[in-house]
Structures are given as structure tokens and as C-alpha cells.
Amino acid sequence: MQVSYRWLERHVDLSGVTPLEVARLLTLHVAEVEGVEPFAAHLSDVTVGHVLERTAHPDADKLSVCRVDVGQGEPLQIVCGAPNVAAGQRVAVATIGTVLPGDFKIKKGKIRGQESAGMICSVRELDLGDEHDGIWVLPGEPEVGRSVAQALGLADWVFEIDNKSVTHRPDLWGHRGMARELAALLGRELKSLDTSLPETGSGEPYPVRVETPGCPRYLALPIDGVRAEPSPQWLRLLLLAVGQRPIDLLVDVSNFVMLDLGQPNHLFDRRRLAGSIEVREAREGELIQTLDGEERRLTPADLLICSGDQPVALAGVMGGELSKVEGDTNELLLEIANFHGTTVRRTAARLALRTDASARFEKSLDPCLALEAAGHLVRILAQIQPSLTLPSPITDAGDWAVPSVRIALPGERVRGILGVDMRDEQIAAHLGALGFGVAIDGGVLTVDVPTWRATKDVTIAEDLIEEVGRTVGYDAIPGAKLVAEVAPPPRDHRRELVRALQDRLSGSARFHEALGYSFQSNDLLRATRGADAAYVEVINPVAEGESKVRRSVLPSLLQKLGPNLRQRGDVRLFEIGKGYLPERRGERGDPAEVHELGLALAAPRPAANARFDAGALPRLRGVLDDLLHVVGAPAPEWRRAAADLPGWAHPGKAVEAVTTGAGGGARVALLAAIHPEVTRDLEIDGDASGACVSLDAILALDRTVSDYRPVPRFPGVKLDVAFSVPAQTPAADVAKVVDHAGKGLVASVELFDVYAGASVGEGKKSLAYHVVLQAADRTLDDKDQRKYLDRLERTAAHQGLELRRE
Template sequence: MKFSNAWLREWVNPSLTAQELADQITMAGLEVDAVEAVAGEFSGVVVGEIVGCEQHPDADKLRVCKVKGHPDGEMQVVCGAPNARVGIKIPFATVGAVLPGDFKIKKAKLRGVESFGMLCAQTELELGDDNDGIWELPADAPTGTDLREYLQLDDSTIEVDLTPNRSDCLGVAGIAREVGVLNRCAVQGPVVEPVAAKIEDSLPVSLMAEEACPRYVGRVIRNIDITATTPLWMAERLRRSGVRSIDPVVDVTNYVLLELGQPMHAFDLDKLNGGIKVRMAEQGEKLTLLDAQEVELQAGTLVIADDKAPLAIAGIMGGLDSSVTEGTRNIFLESAFFAPLAIAGKARSYGLHTDSSHRFERGVDYRLQEKAIERATQLLLDIVGGEPGPVHLREATEAMPAERRITLRRARVKNGLGIDMADDEIVEIITRLGLEKLSENAEGWTFLVPSFRFDIAIESDLLEELARVYGYNRIPSISLTAALDIVPREEADVAQNRLEQTLLARGYQEAITFSFIDRESSAKFDPEAEPVALQNPISSDLAVMRTTLMAGLVKALQYNLNRQQDRVRLFETGLRFVPAAEGLKQERMIAGLIYGTRQPEGWAGTKDVVDFYDIKADVEALLAHYDAEAEFTFIAAKHPALHPGQCAQVLRNGEEVGFVGALHPTLQKTYDLPKAAFLFELSQDALGQSLLPAFKPLSKFPEVRRDLAILADAETPVGDLLKVAVEAAGEYLTDFNVFDVYQGKGIDFNRKSVAMGLTFQHPSRTLNDEEINAAVDAVVRELEQKYNASLR
């Protein structure tokens, strides 16, 4: 929002300089981007009048003018402007004047004729873009008056960068209201009285899309003089707000937009067919806009139409065919309220952005339309004349925004702002902002929110307003203190950072990938799950929520390989999102990936590549935190993302915890990986809690070890043999390990040899041979019965 400081001062005039005012409203949340002079620096320029104009004797394109306005009388000026003629008022730079760029006017001789000054164009004074000739001032401009004084050029423009929630300040009235609140000054805008109708003409209006446009105000004005000139004061205010003057009707609608914040539009009444219909466009309808661009309208776009065709895209831009032109005599003024959601995004979809769409998208005061149309009528009658008809209002009451009533509690003010504010000050600030106090009780107050404040809806919004107006710089910085209870932590819980530190110690690096992936990757890694689709994805590559962390890690591996990192160890912790019968299940996961050589490159290292047992060892290191080695088992399994022959399911007491294995060969080829990658993914929730350690007295008696070599079927998992052996060995078994597995010469092709060591120890005495032999025999016997195993 860009506005003139002098224009604002007509509404409210605090004792502040322009820069002080800019600083003040910036601190109040309306950030000022720039404070700039409205014109270039110049002096010695007066309002001149050409009283004589003759052709230069030696130059076809030069004229010798007699100009009034100098204190010493008429001056001779040689001018080359094509529009120089007797009777016009122009800017006259006298001898000694200094123009922008430190250009000094001196007495000169052009083709033998003396010239005592210069007649100026807009661009030469940095007062506009017109460079076609000298600037023609209004006929009533007082000759001889200093131009800066006449045009009030000792002024500045203030440009405010508003946040989207402060649409109420997209007009001088809104800015003035804020300044009045901050300075406790009276705000006095122009008096807007209803304009009496002189004719009975009106247009029928049908609201066919009431939710999108619940309020529409229109008025017919006949017999206007479109050839009238926009007053200089209005054109200057428009220019200082960054708006170009076009014609009186358009200028008035733009002026009301800048003054009150209400966009308006004027149609050429004689170009309309029947009444006005506010409806949704039909797919494929076409409209030529004011900028001569033809657009094909999309279904769902709100339009203003007559009985035959669309006339304008509602709240964005009017159509060329119904626009006001040099031949217009009768107009239909429109002032409406369009719901922000009905306009939001529509301008961008057509490659447009207008002052109207900028305001309607953020919210316009839904009670302002009648005042705006009366103000516009008032201005138009003063400039172009005409005969106004009655104001015609159509309103869908049930579709209008509901009244908002907010209760503000005294205790909440103290707790939220950290300061004590007197009740009178709280009420004064809130009511000066335009809210109406409805009631008061021991707890607080109830206020009614005005129609122009779309951003105030809850109690916290009122706290923000109090802090903003009271002054952020007046609120002391106080360290917050609070009595906090120490929350007990279950000793059996395994903290996530312990798992992370374990992986870091084993050479992993943490990766953080998106929680959403493309649908194709989701189908490759978890084809049985139907992922949750995002309603508004960032891109098609991030369209669904992940059901596994593996996809992100494999893409991270591919990214690293493309940058010559051929030894990769990554892990990630995060949520996966799995649809469930009771809704979306969000499960905490920890996943890892290894790729490349087992050891970093070095003179003492080998070039062996990682295999399944490397990543299985990493998983076992994580499981060791749960002190429940006997409860965790690995069994051969299948997973759509893992190699069919190198995949294990991780169980705790028979319940699935996760998977570990090599990446599926198909996926390895898809992602162009030269070597096999190995992954694991575990559910932190399913891992459960750690078993708490319990002290057992140390035995001072000797250990006894027995080694067995067992022949078993080659397909029998060693883990199953171990489980049976431990159960059969008895209570005095203190350690058990497998130290060799052999298949080859000397053994049946379908059998394998498993060498295991059993260590026994009694807590209070020395075990004898009979007890040891009995335990070993029990192990052999159980293995023979259950797995057809025998001693080698």
C-alpha cells in the first residue's frame, strides 16, 4: 500500500514527521518499505501562462513564446514543444531555477533568439511519465505561484508492506484509523452523505452464487460528460499512490479504492444486455479483458455477466467490451463484497494480479459497499456531472460473514503479555481499534469485532492487538520462571539417542529425508500398502506419505554415489504413515543402510565388501540395548524391497519388530547400484522396553567347558539348534557360543557340522564330571530327537 503523507494528514494529523510516523507504524506491525519525496528536487519554477506564441524565424520546430508569471513581467522563452500555444498554463522555470539533477537554468540564445527560461514537461520535473510536450496545468492555476506550493510538492509517499492478514489497511482510511489509535488522535475523513436520486433507472441484479458474492450494490448514472478532465488534486494523489490517471470515471473508482479500500468497477450502461447476473462461469466461456487479453474462463470462476455473456471476472478485472470509453454517456457503478475464498488464487490462475484481486483475496469490509458507491457518486457528479439513480442493494443475509464476539479475560492479559494493564486502558485500546464492548463481568469483557477486521477471531488476537498498540518496546523483557515437576522416566525405556549414538559409533551418518515420496517409489518398496495422498503436494515427486523409510535411504545412497562417495553408511529415525482401520497409524521407526567396502580405504584395510552379516551385526548392536538377547530372534522371511534369499524378519517373543537384508535385485537395477546395498528397518514402538538388570552373586568356583561338533541337516537353521541346546543344557549353563560351521569334504553333502562350546558353572560348589556329562548328553539327545542331529 502506497499513499501520500499529505493525503493521510487530511484524515489524521499527529505531531510527527513523515519518518517518525513511518517508524511508529512499523513498530505497530505495518512495516514501512520506503519513505520517498513525491517529486524531484527543484526550485525557481512557477506557474506560467503563454500569452504570445510565434514561429521562430530560423527554425521550423521552435516557437518564441511570451510567458507571464515572472515577478519582473512577461519573459521571452524559446520552446520546441509541439503543444505550446496561447492561453495554456505551464510550469515555467525562470532564469536561476535549479531542476532535478542539479540542472541550472541560464539565459540562452537559440538560433539567434534570446530565451529567458524554460517551459517544462512532467519528466523534466520528475512529476510523471508524460514527455510528449510541456505539461499543461489546469486553467485555474494561479499565474506566478510557485509550482511546489501550488502542487503541494513538499510531500512524501509512504509505502507499507502489509502482511496478508491486515487487509483493513489497504486504504488511506485504514491507515488513518491505525495512526489515530496509536496517537490517540481524532480521525476525520470526508463526509459521505447519501446522494439523492434524480432518476428512477436501475438494473435488476441476480445473485446466482450467493456464497461467493452475498452482497452487491449498483447504481445507474446517466448523461455524464466523459470528456471532463480529472482534477489535478485527484490525479496527483493517484500518481503519488502509484496509479496512472486514465479518465474521470476510472480515476474515481481507483480513488475510492485507495481512499476506502473498496474496489469498484464502472460499466458502460449502453453496452449491457439486460440485468446483472453474478454467477459462476461455464467452462470454455471467453472474455476479452481490459488489457485486451482474451481468456478462456474456467468453471468455478466467479463472473459478472449480463443476459448474454460475461462482463468481468469478479473481483479481478473488467471486460473490454463493456468498458467505459470516450463515447460513454451512461454508466452502471458496481460495488460488491466477494468472499475471499472465492477470489483467492483465481487471478494467478489467469496470470493476473490487480489492485482489486489483491484486496478481495485478503478480505474487504463487507459493510462498506454502500458508503463506497455514495462516495464515488459524489465525486463523479462533481467532475463529470450526470443524473444518478437510486442505490440498488442485493444481499443474501444467510451467506454473509457471521458476527464475531470475543471474550477477553483479565487473567489472560496478565499471563499472555506479562504486564499489568489497567482495565480502563485495555478497554480504551480495544474500543479505539473499532471493537464494541458488549458486556463486562468479574472475569473480563466481551467485544463485538467490526466488519473490517477479518484478522480478529479469537482471544489471542486481542492480546496481539493490545501488545501492538501498547508498544512492544514498552513491554519489559522478563525471564520466565515456572515451577516444573521432574517427570519420572521409565528406567526400562531405551532413549532414541542411545540407538543413534550406537550407529554413529559404528560409522553411520544420520540422514534426514522427506516424509513424503512419489507414488511409484512407494509402490516399489511397499506395494501392498495404499499410501496417504497429499491434497496439495509440493510436487508430483512428493505426492504421498511414506510407509517405509527405506525408499528415502536408497535415494540418498543414489545421490551420494552420483557424487563419487562409494562407501556409504546412513541411518534415519522418523515416522512412517500407515493407513489402519482406526485411522492413520504413525509409527516411530529407525532404519539404516550400508554399501561399499567393509573398512575405509587404507594401507591396513581390506577391500572386502559388506554382506548380510555386517548389517545383522549392526542390528544386534542396537538390540543389545534391550538386555534381552534371548527374546530376539532372526528368521528367514520375505519382504518386497529385500532380496528373497537374504532377508530376515526380526522378532521379539514372536512379535515382528522389523526386517534386515539385502536390497532386492530389481530395485538394485532400478536405482543403478553397481553393488548390493543392505538395509534394516525396525519399529521403535515394537522393540518395547529393556529388561532391567538384576544382580547375581559371582561364583568363585571353576568353570567347565565342553565342545561339541554336531552333524545336522544343511537346511536346519543354526539358531534353532542353539535354542534347543540351551534349553536342554540346564540351569548351570553360563555361556554358549558357536565357533565353527563346516560343509565339505568328509561330510554328507546334505549335512553340516556345527561346533559349539558350552560353559558350565555352579554358584556354590564345583561341578563334577557326572553332572557335566549328563547335561551334555541331554543336549545331544534333544538335538537328535528334534533335528535328527548326531555327534560328529
């Protein structure tokens, strides 16, 4: 919303208060001013010129060559194409170098062979209106050589108010409301404004029937004897300053009253009405053509102004094409109504038709304002066109009451919340300046809210405390150290877990944390083979097909692999986030929330002779083991995962970590190679695996502190053992044999080679382990080692495993 400094001055004396000071006062005490701009700054660069002589252009019929005095040096020769230019006129001259609206820079040049040292401007060229059928002949005799802005007193400043900061203030949507605030802040008087209705004739009041509670008040006043002519300059300039294009007197005055008092209004051509007005709810599917030329289909939630049964306006939003005031009318009907805010807002929102009128009505306007606005409008119109007459008294229809709110406000409460030491009388004075009626009785203020604040805005004591606080100024409130008896916050295991995981991953595991959107596109879900699952869905997504709320962080994480892999050799990503499962809902219908760590790793495919643990899956497995250890989870059992696999997982290459012991038994982590179709669709050109870890499952575990073992006092024996086994034998089973054969002496078993090739034979593979034998009470020797190997060979052979001894 734009507010003009000069317009404000009609309502409050701003002498000595600069526009910047006004902006500061409004920002700190009333509403957010987003910008302060001089109005039509280019008018300061355009000079008042005096046309000394006009002669016809020797070579062009429609051009004139003028000698124009611009108050400096020799008169300028300017070629002008306007038919109305004449000697003796005062005109607006843009001299060489001046930049006009539209970034139009005036240059020296020749027009049809005649030198031209500037331009004589039209109203449109100065962005002051649409007239372009001739130059702008300046009124009166402004001083030659001065800027047009100064000479004509056009200088103005425009404040851009953030509409969001005044959504709760129906009274601030007009200049008078803003001026009322400034008057209170400056300790000056709000200028009086005569809004009484002039004497009317004794004709029949215009018949109005209001048949809906959505219209508490409807005023109708016939007006005769006015013509739609161009508005006077003062009116045009004020409208232009706040971004309104002047049209003609009737439209302009209607707009002026809305922008002045904040009360929308409408002028009908009375000759085109059927003799009565009816305000009713629209019928389902009823059509109206609004003034913008659009045909609108309505529902019973919308309100219509009808002439007879014929819709002539969409109440509170926009007039209809049918009763539009045409140029030749001199019989008008003024409508000033009060509509229910929510009803208007819903209609405007549903039709995507937010107008200046609907923006005001939806704030819940004061019904008393309607009559004031009627008087104001008639008086301004009559002042410009004294021929105006009012043939009959005003019709005042509808069921409305004067808004009335009374609040008991203990002075102590004001002081307590604001922390400012002020007497009850001072509180009363601040409220009084804003129009509140205040009586003090024994420490309690009884406050009557003025009608323009009483529709919705001010209802409780805290609202009044805000009024006092902001007029006093929040900078007057000193900071106060917050001391209270607060027990130290309890330990937050979830946050500790998240941090431990993040730190380990971004640290020694060298993963990068990425964040993914909660909304996942249908394309992505198809590509990650998750489209069939149930999802929480938003009904109004940002884009078609992006309505689903993620169940898991994996799909968006996997999506990030491909593009990054094209940039570099090794991509390691993780995200800790939430997923939502609609099939499990709480009592109130809220979907179950899962907290998940997702991991994704992609790298070029390892070479054929690379170690068995060089690929993405074993690397991720190593990371997972480390993470589970770090967060104190008991060592999990890893086993083939067959059921409950996410779509992105390779069904043959999936494992799950299940913890045993107290709180265990649940899947803590799932690790899988990425399904070949997924790597294809996501264009991951490499070896990729993913994993998800359930934070909820970890938190449910009985977590241990690190399982410390004393450092061995006696040296151990290191040896390598290799087996030739059937290709299907799980390496972990062989490791168990290696371990058990030691009868407690095996301190560690580490697989270091897996080999399947001609030398081990068809259907076989070789597994090789580093083994450390250790005893707590003595140094082991060759004999112990020999005994161990013998035992290992026997037990292995028992299970069909061949220990290879060389």
C-alpha cells in the first residue's frame, strides 16, 4: 500500500517533520515502511519554459519550431509536434540530458533539418496521466526556469507500507488512519473533517433489500447533476502519487474516498438499474461479468448486489459490467456498504480476484465508517461540481450495531509486561491520543475501544498493552536479564545420537552431509521403485507430481549420486531426516514419524583383481559397523535381508543388522547394493550401495559403554590360514570355525583374501584369514601354534572345509 506525504498533510500538520522522519515514526511505532521515494522524481529535472515564438516548420506540415525561454542564457530552439503549442504558453521542457520515464534520454538533434535542443512534454511523457493529444500547458504563470515540481508545488514523497504489517488494522487502510497515528505520535491534533451529509431532497429513498447476514450495512444515495469530466489537478496528483491512474472525476473521487478513509464505495449508473437494490447470496453457478471483462461463476458463499434480480456487482470485490458508469451519465447511485470480512476474503481468494476493495473489507471494517465516507464523497464531489444535488434521503439498510468493546486494564499489568515505570494517567494519555476512551478507577483503567478498532482488532488487555508499548516506543523498554528457577535441561539422547552420527560420518568416515526435500516427485519414486508405497500427500503441491511426502531419506539421497559421480571418483553422502508412514496413524490421524539416517556411496566399479572389500557395499558395511560401535549399540548380527526390502535395494545383495540382547531383535540398519534398474534410471554410472539406519531402533536399545578389554601383557602369535571351501560357504561361518578352534586363544580373526579361480578348482573358493592367538597368562610358542593348526584342520575337515597348509 502506498501512502503520500502530501495526502497525510491534509489530515495532520507535518510542518518540521521530514518524510524520512515520518517513515521512521511509522516503522518504529505503527507499520513497516519498506521504502520512501520522491514522487515523480523526474519532475525535478523538467524545467518551466515560456514559449516566446512559434513558427511552422519549413519542411513539415505538422511540426512547429519554437523559441522557448528556459530562464537560462539564450532561448532554446525546440521542434514540437503537438497541435496545441502556441506562443505565450508556460510548458514543461526537458532539456538536453534529461532522462524521462521509460529511460528516455533527451539528446540534441535535428528534426527534418531543424535543430532541436530539447522537448516540450505531454502529460503522458511525464507519466502524469494518459493525455497525449498535445503538450501539457502548465496552469497559471509558474516561474520560468524553475523545476516543474517546485514551480507547481508537485513535490511529494511516497511511503511503501508492507501490507502484511497492517493485516490486523482495518483503520490503517486509508490516509486518515495513518495520519491519526502520526498525530498521536507527534502530539498534534488530527485535523477535523466535515463528513456530514449535505441536505437532501424529499424524494423517495432508493429501495434496498438486504437478504444476507454477510452485509451488515448498505447505504444507497442517489446523486444527480454530476458529469464525468477530468479531475482537478490536486486530485490527479494525489492519486498518481499512490500509484492510481486518474480516469475521470467519478472514478477518481470514488478511489480518493477509499484511499482517504479506507472505505470502498461504488457508483452505479442509476439509469441502468431497475429501480431497486437487493443484496443476496449468489446461486450455485450464477454468472456475473465483472468490470475487468471476465465472466465469473459463483457459489452461494459469494455475495451479489442485484438490480431487481440482475447481478450488478460482486459485493465487496468488484463492480459489474452491466451498471458501469458511462461517460454521459448524470444520474448516479452511490453505494457504500459494510460486508462481512471473511465472506469477501473467501470470494476474492477463490476467484483469485483480490482488489483494493476486497483487501479492505476482509479486515472487518467499521460499519460507522460507511456514513462518514458517504458524506465525505458527496462533499468533495459538490466542491468540484457545485451542480450536484441529492434528490432523496440516504437509504440505510441492514442489521448492524455500533461496534463496542470495553476492556478493564489494570495499570499494574501494563507495567508488568512492558517493564516500564509509568503512571496510570500516562497510560490513559497514550490510549486517549489514539482515540480510546479511558476512565481510571483505583488502579484499573476502563477502556472503550473506538469503533474503528473495535470490529476485531482490539479485544483484550494485551491488545491495549501493545498500543501503549508501541506509542511509548519499544526502544524505551530496557533490556532485562532473564533470571528464573529453571532446572538444567534433561539429557537429550536423540540429539546426542544425531550429533555422534554426524560427527563420525563427517569425520573419520569422510561422508558429506546433504539435505533432501521432504516432497518427492513421482518420477523419483518410480526411478527408485518406491511408487507403490503409501505416502502422505499434499493436496496443493508446488508442482504437479511433487505431492508425496517422503517415507525415507534414501530416494533423494540416491538421486544425488549420479550427478556428483560425473564430477568426481568417489561420492559419499548421508542425511539424517524424518519419514512419514500414513499406514500407521496416531489417534488424531497424524502419520507415524520415523527418524532415519540414510547413507549412499558410489564409486567407479572396482577392478577384477581388487580385494573383496573394495566395492561400495563392503565399504558401507565397514562404516555401519563403526557407527554402531561408536553410538554404543551392541555388536549386531548381520544377516541376509529378504523381507521388507525397499524398492531401491538389490534383492540378492541386501543385508540387515539385527541387534541381540535387551531391547534388541529389531532391524537397526539395512544395507544393500542399489538395484540395477535404479542405477540405470538414476544414471549412476558406477558401483553404488545405500543403507538406512533407524534412529528410533538405536534409541530403543539398551546401549552399552565401550566394551573395554585390558591391553595384553604377553605377546601374541600372528599367523595366516587359508581354506579351500565350496563357493557357497559364507565367510562368516568359516571365521567362526577359525575362532572356535582356538578354545579361547583366538584374539582376532580378519578375512584378508577371497579368491575364486582356476587354481582353487571349479565350484570352490579360497578364503584367507589373519589370526592372532593370545593368552592372558603366558607367552605362546611354536607348540601352541602347531596344536591350534592341527585342531583347526580337524574341525574344518569335519565341516567340509579344507585347510590349506603349505
